[in-house]
Amino acid sequence: MIKESSVLHSEALAILKWKASLQSQNHSVLLSWNTSNNPNTKTSPCGWFGIHCNHADSVIKINLTGYGVKGTLHLFPFLSLPNLAELDLSTNELYGIIPPKISQLSKLTYLDLSFNQFSGQIPPEISHLVHLQTLHLAGNQLNGSIPREIGQLKFLTDLALCSNKLNGCIPASLGKLSRLVSLLLYNNSLSGLIPPELGNLRNLVEVYLDTNRLTGPIPSTFGNLKNLRVLHMFNNSLSGPIPSELGNMESLSEINLYHNNLSGLIPTSFGDLRLLTLAHLYESQLSGPIPEEIGNLNSLIDLECNTPNPRPSPESNTRC
Template identity: 55%
Template sequence: MWDSCTMSMPTLAKRKKPCGCQAKIQYRLQGQGGPGTTLAIRWRRHWSSITCNQAGSVISLDLTNSGLKGTLHEFSFLSLPNLAYVYLSMNELFGTIPIEISGFSKLIYLDLSFNKLSREIPPQIRLLTNLEALHLGENQLNGSVPLEIGHLKSLVYLSLHANDLHGCIPNSLGNLINLAYLYLRNNQLSCSIPSEIGNLSNLIDVDMKNNSLTGPIPSSIGNLEQLTWLNIYQNQISGSIPLEIGNLKSLNSLRLQTNNLSCSIPSSLGALSNLTFLHLFNNQLSSTIPKELGNLKSITNLQLGRNHLNGTVPVSLGNLSHLELLFLKR
């Protein structure tokens, strides 16, 4: 078996040799040739980053920031059937994500971020049903977010940020009931935010900034009572700010600036006692500033300018003893 791990022969000249499982991976990679050769040569320097379990199988491969260059297509995925953790971020891997990656049926953590991977995310990723963390951010991936990601019901962390993904956010993301961290920022995503996001009651951090999202913020977002960060700025979101956002008592940062939001600022925002950042500037909000914002005792940064607000500044804002920045300029 390619993934067996045994004790190595005594070392020569005090040079540490890889254990059995590592030596076999080295041989396997070197024997491929072609584009994978450079990748294989560089991997030999990092045997300490390969972990085997007591049964002798490789379970973890950590080659973060290791100067790797090449594609993933020369790697024999089936040779490591027990691999659970793969860390390959901050390298120079290019080409596509191979569909053979679905052979890692026991994979729990996959980090391919900060590389140069391109083309579409393969729909076969749905077969990684044990996956809890998927990091694909900071690559050159395009196409749409595959609806098959909705099959990854163990997923806690999903990062697809800073790619060239377009199309709609699939409704199937609403199936990821264990998801806590969702990062989709800095893409070309369009359409509206699906109402199914309200099913994700474990969400803590949502970042969708700098896309081309349209339509209203769904009222179902008020179901996300554990949410601490909600960043949807620099999109084309329209309609009113839903009253239900006032239910998000854990919210620390609410950034909705630079959209097309209209109507009045809901007074329910005054219930967000843990809020430190409230950015609503550069929209089309109208009416007066609600006096309830004076209840935001934790607020340090309040920016409401570049809207169509009128009336006077409520006296209650004088209660904001932690306020460091206030922006109200039209």
């Protein structure tokens, strides 16, 4: 049986090994990462800046967000931190790939590597983090496709892969993430159809698929998203009519569909979106009048479209 002091010693030494690989190892926030501050806690990292421990003095959280840390994760002690549950290294100057060894953080529930300079592909091994609830990789230079294995993260509530260089299709397997609340995939080069399976995600509150290269129809299954408040799909190449089923999204407050190839009429069912405050439908191929039913939307303050013969609500800010 490994003694507790040995565990602490190994965690501290492993963290110091990663620190030594950083170009910013002498950064003021990392000065506490040493073994000479307190003779009684030489082998424990629990008093170090940004590091939190459990009652057994084992590391459970590392938070270095926004502190100018520069380097890679090649020597990050994935295997040496068996109790790490939260890792936030966002808004730094980290680069290189996200190592597949990240899957060794078996208790991780929160991972935020956003707004760094990571490149390469998202490792499919990230799906081994079976307890993960938050996965934020936004604002990097990640490329390749979204691994379909992410659909195995059954506890995931927040997925942010936006502002990268991702391509390929949105995996249908994301429709298995039944607890997902926030889906942020905007500002990539994703192509192909929007999977109808996303309509299975009944807990979704916000969906941002804008500024990609998506084609084909808006899935009618989105009408199942009763809790959805924000739907952004602008700046794509979506085609076909706006599904009348979108009128079933009773919590919707914002819908942005502009700059697509959508055609046909604005559905009269939009008149059922009682909480709608903003609808941007311009720069598309929509035709016909604005439905009179939209005049019943007392919360609507911003309606922008380009259909001929508009009949806007007199209380709306309308550009048609």
